[in-house]
Amino acid sequence: MQEQKNGGREGRESTSAIYAEDLSKCYQIYKKPIHRMWDVLFRTRRYEEFWAVRNVYLDIPHGSTVGIIGENGAGKSSLLKLLTGITVPTTGKVEVQGRVASLLELGAGFHPEFTGRENIRLNCAVLGMTPEETAERFQGIVDFSELGEFIDRPVKNYSSGMYVRLGFSVAASVDPDILIIDEALSVGDEHFRGKCTNKLNEFRERGKTIVFVSHDMGAVKSMCKWVVLMDQGRVLEQGTAEKVADTYLKRAKARGNERLSAVSRKGSEYPRWGSGEVEVLAVEMLDEHRQVTHVVQTERPYSIRMRWIAHRDTPNPVFGVGLYRTDGTYLNGSNHHWRKQPLELGAVKAGDEGEVEIHVDRMPLQHGQYYLTLFLYDHSKAAPTAIDHREHVLTFEVVDVERAQHGLVYIPSRWTIDRRGPSGTQSMESQA
Amino acid sequence: MRYLVELARSLVRHKPLVSNFVDKDLRGRYIGSTVGLFWSLVNPVLSLATYTFVFNWVLKSRWSDYQPDSQVVLMMYLGIIVWGCHAEIISRCTNTLVENGNLIKKVVFPSEILPSYIGISALVNMGIGLAFVVIGVLLFGYAFPIADPTPVGHVFQPGEPVFRPFQFGLSIVTLPLLIALHLVFSVGLGFLLSTMNLLLRDVGHFVSALITVWMFGTPIFYPESLVRDRGYGWIVDCNPMAWVVDSYREVVLFGGWPDALMLVKLALVAFLSLWAGTRFFFKNKRRFADML
Numbered sequence: 142m143q144e145q146k147n148g149g150r151e152g153r154e155s156t157s158a159i160y161a162e163d164l165s166k167c168y169q170i171y172k173k174p175i176h177r178m179w180d181v182l183f184r185t186r187r188y189e190e191f192w193a194v195r196n197v198y199l200d201i202p203h204g205s206t207v208g209i210i211g212e213n214g215a216g217k218s219s220l221l222k223l224l225t226g227i228t229v230p231t232t233g234k235v236e237v238q239g240r241v242a243s244l245l246e247l248g249a250g251f252h253p254e255f256t257g258r259e260n261i262r263l264n265c266a267v268l269g270m271t272p273e274e275t276a277e278r279f280q281g282i283v284d285f286s287e288l289g290e291f292i293d294r295p296v297k298n299y300s301s302g303m304y305v306r307l308g309f310s311v312a313a314s315v316d317p318d319i320l321i322i323d324e325a326l327s328v329g330d331e332h333f334r335g336k337c338t339n340k341l342n343e344f345r346e347r348g349k350t351i352v353f354v355s356h357d358m359g360a361v362k363s364m365c366k367w368v369v370l371m372d373q374g375r376v377l378e379q380g381t382a383e384k385v386a387d388t389y390l391k392r393a394k395a396r397g398n399e400r401l402s403a404v405s406r407k408g409s410e411y412p413r414w415g416s417g418e419v420e421v422l423a424v425e426m427l428d429e430h431r432q433v434t435h436v437v438q439t440e441r442p443y444s445i446r447m448r449w450i451a452h453r454d455t456p457n458p459v460f461g462v463g464l465y466r467t468d469g470t471y472l473n474g475s476n477h478h479w480r481k482q483p484l485e486l487g488a489v490k491a492g493d494e495g496e497v498e499i500h501v502d503r504m505p506l507q508h509g510q511y512y513l514t515l516f517l518y519d520h521s522k523a524a525p526t527a528i529d530h531r532e533h534v535l536t537f538e539v540v541d542v543e544r545a546q547h548g549l550v551y552i553p554s555r556w557t558i559d560r561r562g563p564s565g566t567q568s569m570e571s572q573a
Numbered sequence: 574m575r576y577l578v579e580l581a582r583s584l585v586r587h588k589p590l591v592s593n594f595v596d597k598d599l600r601g602r603y604i605g606s607t608v609g610l611f612w613s614l615v616n617p618v619l620s621l622a623t624y625t626f627v628f629n630w631v632l633k634s635r636w637s638d639y640q641p642d643s644q645v646v647l648m649m650y651l652g653i654i655v656w657g658c659h660a661e662i663i664s665r666c667t668n669t670l671v672e673n674g675n676l677i678k679k680v681v682f683p684s685e686i687l688p689s690y691i692g693i694s695a696l697v698n699m700g701i702g703l704a705f706v707v708i709g710v711l712l713f714g715y716a717f718p719i720a721d722p723t724p725v726g727h728v729f730q731p732g733e734p735v736f737r738p739f740q741f742g743l744s745i746v747t748l749p750l751l752i753a754l755h756l757v758f759s760v761g762l763g764f765l766l767s768t769m770n771l772l773l774r775d776v777g778h779f780v781s782a783l784i785t786v787w788m789f790g791t792p793i794f795y796p797e798s799l800v801r802d803r804g805y806g807w808i809v810d811c812n813p814m815a816w817v818v819d820s821y822r823e824v825v826l827f828g829g830w831p832d833a834l835m836l837v838k839l840a841l842v843a844f845l846s847l848w849a850g851t852r853f854f855f856k857n858k859r860r861f862a863d864m865l
Contacts, residue, residue: 168863177864178773181857222862226681229859243680250680252597252673259597266590267680275589 158319158350159224161199163233165374166219167192193219195374196233201367203238203318204348208361208382210389211371212396217354220371221245221321224352239318239350242268244308253297257288257307260296264311278314286310287333306333313340319350324357357508358389358542386542394436397538401435411533415517416526418455419489422448424515424534437504439541439551444501447515450494458486458528460497461516466509466549467536475499478520505550508541576851580685587683594690599697613701617653624649624794636796640736641722647709647739651825652793652818654702659759659814660784661695662688666763667770667780674865684861685854688767692760696752706825714739734798742828751824751831754843755817761846764854771857771864791815813842 169188171177176187194216201207211217222228224235225243250267251260261282265275283292286306291299296307312320320341341364344351355361361368361382368385370377370392378388427444428434437443445462461476477484477497486497513535518525546552556571584591602612625646636645669687676682713719721736729735770776791814792800800809809815816839820831857864 174773174775181772227679228862245679250676250682252676254601255597259593262593263590263597266587266593267676267682270589272589 156202157200157236158203158205158238159199159201159352160236161197161224161233164194164197164199164220164223164230164235165192165232166194166223166228167231168219192374194223194230197376199224199369199376199379201350201352203350204345205367206345206351206353206365208365208368209352209354209371210356210358210361210368210385211377212356214373215356215371216374217356217371218245218323219374221323221352221354225321237319240315241319241321242312242315242317243321243323244305244312245321245323251296251304251308254295256295257286257292257299258283260307261311265315268311268315270315282310282314285313285336302330302333309333309337309340313337313344317349319352320344321352322354324355358386358393358540362386362542390438390540390542393538393540394434397436397540398434401536401538411531413529413531414527415529416519417529418453418519419449419451419458419517419528421460421515421517421529421531421534422450424513424531426513426535426537435536436538436540439505439507439539439543440503440553442500442502443504445499445513445535447497447517448494449497449517451489451491453491454489455519455528456488456521457519458489459516459518459520459525460486461518462499463514463516464506465512465514465533467512472506472511472549474516476516476518503551503553504539505552506539507546507549507551508539509549510536510538512536574848576855577848579855580689580851583683583685584689587686590683591686591690591693594686595693595697598690598694602698613698614705617650617657617702620653621646621650624653628794640734640796641719643713643719644739647706647713648822648826649794650709651703651706651822652791654699654706655755655818655821656788656791656793656814657702658695658699659755659817660788661698662692662756662759662763663766664780664784665691665695666760667766667777669763670767670771670861671774671777671865678862678865684858685764685851688760688763688850688854691763692756695759696756699752703825710739710741710826714741737827737829739826740828742830744824744828744830747820747831747836748824750836751817751820754836754839755821758813758817758839758843758846761843761848761850764847764850768854768857771861787812787814791818793818813839 168191169177169180170191171188179185180187197220209217209220219228221243222245223230224237225241225245226235226237250264252263255263261279262275265278270278286292286309288303288306291303296304299307341351351364353361353364366382367379368382369379370385370389372392377392378385423446425433425446425448426435426437427446428437429442431444434443447460447462449460451458459476459478461474461478463471464473465471477486477499512533515529515531515534517527517529519528541551558567558569560567629642629645636648640648666688669691670677670684673682673684673687677684718738721738723736766776766780770780790808790812792809797809797815797819800806816832816835820835820839823829823831
């Protein structure tokens with residue numbers, strides 16, 4: 142957390158909380174540390190330039206809640222450092238009106254050897270509070286953080302959740318005009334996140350400005366009306382959340398496809414076993430337009446296609462697919478045999494080939510990354526044996542821009558509300 | 574000059590922050606350990622014992638015929654704590670920006686308070702050491718005075734050192750000035766080294782070597798006259814820490830007035846050190862976050 146007073150910034154009469162003009166930041170990357178010394182001593186230029194932020198224009202009015210989204214490395218954090226004044230822009234200028242408190246990263250601004258209490262004092266002092274002001278707010282900060290006895294332990298022993306709790310407690314207590322939060326909040330537990338959300342809403346109601354940074358479109362959309370989309374240091378698009386969401390989705394698909402197909406091409410280092418009578422040549426995911434993809438949207442149709450070829454005769458091969466979340470949670474498994482009305486491929490002869498496809502009308506998963514495992518088993522015996530079992534055969538991403546529900550799966554649902562009493566009788570029903 | 578003003582302003586504005594750091598630092602040193610305050614006595618005494626053993630007994634270097642060993646011990650002790658303060662400041666300052674990178678990189682942090690608080694913290698440490706010196710002077714100057722070892726009827730040659738008893742004098746009023754110049758000199762170097770270490774991390778290794786060499790180049794464990802007699806007087810003449818140690822001894826132990834010319838030289842060097850140090854520091858300060 143940190144705060145900075147509007148140190149007599151002059152010039153433009155502005156009503157904006159944050160105004161940035163042609164803002165760029167170039168980092169100097171040195172191949173060898175000694176080059177930096179030479180540059181200082183002899184005024185040479187032995188570095189390579191890395192433009193983390195390029196030509197950014199921002200105009201954030203007071204009282205607005207703005208989201209900044211972009212993938213990792215898009216320049217969000219570099220932009221925030223410029224806005225907060227931690228780093229100095231290479232070109233352009235930033236004007237900030239009012240006190241800024243920021244929650245940039247986990248444990249940012251904490252001294253690892255200091256206890257929680259000492260860090261609160263330290264931070265309050267960094268924020269320019271007098272000892273009296275600090276004393277006044279101290280207990281409130283301690284209470285809000287709910288750290289219990291941990292408040293007297295060095296923060297180096299804290300869990301990441303505790304860091305966030307302490308950091309947020311201090312940042313919130315300075316009563317800033319502008320609060321900048323860098324996705325740190327997602328670390329806390331459900332209870333604390335709720336408290337934070339309340340606090341943020343309270344801020345918003347009091348007309349404070351909030352800048353919220355995330356790579357998760359859904360999270361940003363639920364909080365912010367105005368969204369700034371960044372990519373490779375530039376502002377790709379800024380506007381209402383709905384407007385930016387489309388661009389974001391397109392890019393997420395393109396990026397996801399690029400990355401994940403690169404992963405697939407690399408060849409699998411995951412286990413594969415089986416007797417090999419039939420070989421699965423390729424496993425592909427298809428979107429609603431029958432295009433090969435690695436990115437699917439929640440609630441949209443998709444298919445998984447397996448191309449196979451038989452090398453030897455086998456009596457009854459059955460294709461199946463397992464669906465996992467990246468942490469290994471087994472979400473779903475099915476094959477074309479274990480159904481109320483089994484579909485049978487029957488005996489295959491050497492040289493046969495073809496495709497097997499599973500069609501899903503609605504992707505039930507929500508935002509996240511998942512993977513598939515292929516099961517090709519011989520079901521002619523009592524206990525099926527593996528013909529071609531391929532772990533982790535395909536990685537894919539589900540994006541959810543609507544973010545109508547939380548959690549792992551999307552459950553199509555309908556709400557009804559009934560009311561009776563002095564205000565009349567009323568029945569309402571939401572659409573499915 | 575502008576940067577000195579900037580430093581002063583910042584220190585005034587961030588007074589609570591500075592006291593926070595000093596407080597934490599001293600607490601960590603004295604309260605965290607079991608014997609606390611005792612360590613600030615034990616450490617110098619241990620090195621005193623070591624060096625006395627090596628210099629006085631193994632190498633048989635004598636300070637002077639008319640300076641009894643009991644006096645030498647306190648003189649060495651004073652030298653050790655004064656040097657210790659200087660060494661602590663420059664070595665800790667060298668690493669302080671890197672150590673506090675978390676603060677500098679992630680928040681708008683007034684990094685100039687770091688060398689400053691180290692100076693203050695080291696001063697408090699030295700103050701505790703000085704208190705023991707004062708007790709020593711009271712004991713061996715007043716309570717149990719050390720006897721003059723000069724043989725009765727000894728005829729002094731011109732320039733021959735004379736036994737001087739431990740005592741306090743009016744000259745003690747120059748002690749605050751001396752301490753101030755000493756700190757300004759060390760902290761100025763601290764500003765310079767802390768910034769250089771960001772530019773080139775090897776500076777840290779260089780400083781630890783420098784401290785050892787510099788220490789033996791300062792008359793702490795041997796009398797200044799020894800180097801002069803052997804023709805290495807320039808080492809002492811060019812070494813501000815030699816002036817500092819010498820002046821402390823004169824003022825605190827013997828109640829004499831420090832050499833005026835030396836004080837003027839020291840003042841000039843100290844000012845130059847702080848001026849150059851803060852200039853280099855503040856000129857690079859806006860890039861600190863990028864360099865970490």
